[in-house]
Amino acid sequence: MALVELRNVSKIYHLGGEEIRALDDVSLDIGAGEFISIIGPSGSGKSTLMHILGCLDKPSRGTMKLDGIAIEKASSAQLAHVRNQKIGFVFQFFNLLPKLNVLQNVELPMVYSGKNATERRDHAVEALKMVGLENRMKHRPMQLSGGQQQRVAIARALVNNPKIVFADEPTGNLDSKTGETILALFKQLSEEGRTIALVTHDDAIAARTPRRIEIRDGKIANFQNPVGQA
Amino acid sequence: MNHILNAFFIGFKEIWAHKFRSLLTMLGIILGVASLVGMSALVKGMENGMREALVAVGGLEKVRIEENDLPASQQHLADQAVGVTMADVYAIQRNADLIRSVTPEMRMRDALMTHGSKTYNSWYFAGTWPSALDMNQHVVQYGRMFNEVDDENARNVCVIGTAARDALFGSPDETGKEIIPIGEKVNIKGEVFTIIGMFEHYESEQDAKKRELAKLQPVTGNTNAPTRQKSMFGRKGGNSTSYIFTWKNSTIYIPLNTMWLKFRSAAGSNNIPDPRLSSLSVKVRDVNNLDPTIRQLRNVLMLTHHGIEDFAVQTQEDWADRINSAIRNARLSGGIISIISLLVGGIGIMNIMLASITERIREIGIRKAIGATYSDIFIQILVESVVIAIIGGAAGLVASMGLVGVLGVISAAENTPVITVSSLMLAFSFSAGVGVLAGLIPAFKAAKLDPIQALRYE
Numbered sequence: 099m100a101l102v103e104l105r106n107v108s109k110i111y112h113l114g115g116e117e118i119r120a121l122d123d124v125s126l127d128i129g130a131g132e133f134i135s136i137i138g139p140s141g142s143g144k145s146t147l148m149h150i151l152g153c154l155d156k157p158s159r160g161t162m163k164l165d166g167i168a169i170e171k172a173s174s175a176q177l178a179h180v181r182n183q184k185i186g187f188v189f190q191f192f193n194l195l196p197k198l199n200v201l202q203n204v205e206l207p208m209v210y211s212g213k214n215a216t217e218r219r220d221h222a223v224e225a226l227k228m229v230g231l232e233n234r235m236k237h238r239p240m241q242l243s244g245g246q247q248q249r250v251a252i253a254r255a256l257v258n259n260p261k262i263v264f265a266d267e268p269t270g271n272l273d274s275k276t277g278e279t280i281l282a283l284f285k286q287l288s289e290e291g292r293t294i295a296l297v298t299h300d301d302a303i304a305a306r307t308p309r310r311i312e313i314r315d316g317k318i319a320n321f322q323n324p325v326g327q328a
Numbered sequence: 329m330n331h332i333l334n335a336f337f338i339g340f341k342e343i344w345a346h347k348f349r350s351l352l353t354m355l356g357i358i359l360g361v362a363s364l365v366g367m368s369a370l371v372k373g374m375e376n377g378m379r380e381a382l383v384a385v386g387g388l389e390k391v392r393i394e395e396n397d398l399p400a401s402q403q404h405l406a407d408q409a410v411g412v413t414m415a416d417v418y419a420i421q422r423n424a425d426l427i428r429s430v431t432p433e434m435r436m437r438d439a440l441m442t443h444g445s446k447t448y449n450s451w452y453f454a455g456t457w458p459s460a461l462d463m464n465q466h467v468v469q470y471g472r473m474f475n476e477v478d479d480e481n482a483r484n485v486c487v488i489g490t491a492a493r494d495a496l497f498g499s500p501d502e503t504g505k506e507i508i509p510i511g512e513k514v515n516i517k518g519e520v521f522t523i524i525g526m527f528e529h530y531e532s533e534q535d536a537k538k539r540e541l542a543k544l545q546p547v548t549g550n551t552n553a554p555t556r557q558k559s560m561f562g563r564k565g566g567n568s569t570s571y572i573f574t575w576k577n578s579t580i581y582i583p584l585n586t587m588w589l590k591f592r593s594a595a596g597s598n599n600i601p602d603p604r605l606s607s608l609s610v611k612v613r614d615v616n617n618l619d620p621t622i623r624q625l626r627n628v629l630m631l632t633h634h635g636i637e638d639f640a641v642q643t644q645e646d647w648a649d650r651i652n653s654a655i656r657n658a659r660l661s662g663g664i665i666s667i668i669s670l671l672v673g674g675i676g677i678m679n680i681m682l683a684s685i686t687e688r689i690r691e692i693g694i695r696k697a698i699g700a701t702y703s704d705i706f707i708q709i710l711v712e713s714v715v716i717a718i719i720g721g722a723a724g725l726v727a728s729m730g731l732v733g734v735l736g737v738i739s740a741a742e743n744t745p746v747i748t749v750s751s752l753m754l755a756f757s758f759s760a761g762v763g764v765l766a767g768l769i770p771a772f773k774a775a776k777l778d779p780i781q782a783l784r785y786e
Contacts, residue, residue: 178701182699210698
């Protein structure tokens, strides 16, 4: 059984009486340990796909399972729990909380999973070691470079040991050299056995992943390596 | 539990991050709490003043029996009515076991007192028993009260209040020293009386303070400095209860038998002696048992009066009720105003919380994306609001201490405001409650934010 199973998923918005199909009958499997990219121009529906895959949104039609949980039937509290336990997010604009220091930012997901303070600290330090920032724990996000901030975000995404990490244009706000180190980090994480999905509009980045899914007009346009071998 | 504690922690940090803004917001609560506590302290002070006056006239356990008009159904028996007499006194002493003591009183209105060229007409010139001392809460400061022997022998002795001394011998304000006229002779309606005792000067706490203040003021040629109030209608007259003390200070007591033999026996119409008492006062054994006591008293009197109801029983309960209702009204109106000001403070909190969540939409989006539930966000915002309110409330309690201190100084001549623990607790719990109310709408708005929209928000 695949980690993520999307079956005939549509997402329909109504805009002034007009029906917009942001996703149109999409079926997709992502297996555990895969490293895939989802690519498409802006407006193609790739963000919508990522929101649904990331359990931030529910499909209008069709079914989705993540780690065996039927997402389309879940309540918003259950979705929050799934996001907390099984999903890690990395965003284009890092999305760290400016008032918290690096350690506290990384601890944040564990605050919502009810871990106690010492556990939180241990896990957060471990995650920061993974991204090589254990000596920046007391810094504020604003005191770090973009690349460092993104690595903090990755540490935060990993800290609850999720089933899958979604990265939405993770290099979009970085220079190419720093972007390269972030991609290398993702590659390394993938080699360690984590499941990672990159969302991007950049062919060059998508080409780095073993499997590529292209979205156009809400449909999957092209499968490369549909089996998804790493 | 861990969750809530954490929310408190986040709340404190959030408030600390916006110190000035939070302080301004809290100010509304601080003022609300301070005004609530201050108001209740003022009312408490007022209540104390009123109770003081109630105690000064003998307290709740004192019940007076006075002559009264007959009820309409007994009008035809008017010529059989004997009024309140010594027979009633003895009957009550013998038969009414719920009564602790009885004091008869025979008053005279035109008792002009003279000493040298000075005269004094007392408000309250009465012949009575030595037990009047206890009955009316009198304290003999100088000399002594007349006793049973003086009464038995109908001696011409009197115990006076300070008002009589002030009029006949000079007040301490005028002479600069306390004159103690014990042993002096005065003339009352042609009879020579010896002053054997003088009561202490009665005054309300409020008047005492006034006097202290007047003393402190430098005497800069102002000769008509405030003096003790001399008349019931004199000057602006302090508060509504100060006349009690004025009236009490003008008291002059002589033995009942002296009154009877020297003045009353010859004073009736057509020189027929008038045996009627002006009133008689009793003290009940147990104030909590007042109603049965009154019934017993009534039964005894109905017997001695042969069923003719020519008397009235007056308790201080009406007065106590009036005090209570006055206090209740003051508390209610003051409370409403204070609660409105607390609510205004609450609106301030709500306003700032709404502004704060608008600033933090992105943060809320991030928190939701990484797993915060609806209730996590709801509790966080609500707790923040409550934290502002309770910090404000605590600061308000401190401020109220200062406020009450200032009130005490600027209105030094009024009753001292008294802070009660219950008012502090009430004000504090109200501020916390206002914090909860003020936080509900912002918390609801924040919690229902859609994470996708919130993350896109710039």
